Amino acid sequence: MTDGSETGGARGALDGLVVCDLSRILAGPTATQLLGDLGATVVKIENPGSGGDDTRAWGPPYAETHDGQSDLSAYFMAANRNKLSVAADLATEEGAALVRAIAAEADVVIENFKPGGLVKYGLDHETLRAAHPRLVYCSISGFGQTGPNRELPGYDLMAQGYGGIMSLTGPANGAPHKVGVGIADVMCGMYACVGILAALRHRDSTGEGQHIDLSLVDAQMAWLINEGTNYLASGRDPERRGNAHPNIAPYDVYPCADGHVILAVGNDGQFRRFAAAMGRPELGQDPRFMTNPLRLENRVALTEIVTELMAAMPRCDILGRLAEVKVPAGPIHTVAEALGSEQARARGAVISVPHPDTLRGEVQLLGNPLKFSATPVTVRRPPPRVGQDGSGILDRLRALRTTPSGRS
Known part of the structure; x- marks a missing residue:
């Protein structure tokens, strides 16, 4: 197992922390990738019978591999670096027992199953925290563990629609639009990461773990920000204004002689x-x-x-x-222009990560925006193949306890 010390780099802020990642798609993986970037050891549990994380098949494009397998989609690679992959079928006692053993070595468990979906495997928060009181357990779902919609599935588009942001996005006289990326998932992942770090701070002070209940819709409503409070203060539903700002003018995108320009007065x-x-x-x-x-x-x-x-x-x-x-004024870049800009190069917005399984010998990923002076972000592992790290995983996790950055 590699960490900051084995690669010769500075230790990450979360070196020695172990995360058992039972999440898939984007919200949970965004949170655990960020924890991994900060130095945590993240063990991603994937079902071998379904091909692993759903997003492995969300392509093209894919990274071309020597074995010709298409399990490294660009979508999957966006949120799954710095992780170990362990194949385990929870429907079998062997698979469930392995994951329980990994959870026993972990500081954090994060999952996005339907509420109550892990009880039958003994992997729900009540069961695990009864056995491991210091465990921080984070549950992500579409609508949360309580409320009339708790059983409904949660996808980013559904959360954007239910939570109000689509009513504000798009042309003033056109149809509601979703944001161009899965922003409800991504922001939920950010809230999850903040919540996990806060719960760890409490755990380290008191010895007490806790359960974090977080939903895509709750998170999305929370980041309605000024448009949400505009409604609460006025009682009037905000209007969809395209690129215009509800509280500032002129603040919009305007056509010019050779394209468009942003003006933000x-x-x-x-x-x-x-x-x-x-x-x-x-x-x-x-x-x-x-x-x-x-x-x-x-x-x-x-x-x-x-x-x-x-x-x-x-x-x-x-x-x-x-x-x-x-x-304040600026251009509207394409993705290619943004990622190819001098500013992006200076700030490490794009990184090349060695990957021996790919024909190019590397994959290009988006960099982490956090710049630390003492505990820099590191990319120690490329996005993994399904189940590549299962052999000896418990011994590897237990070995962390004896390292200088370990938990004991």
């Missing part, structure tokens, strides 16, 4: 500087537009004026003028 001073830079200084003194509340009140007229100004100029001219006066 955040205060009255910026608006006056914007107007002057665009050759219309009188707009900054126009009684309709002098303050942000007035600009919101007169949003339609303002949008027509700004749209006309932008349409007559090329993007580079607009961005140059606004950069000089420190008014």
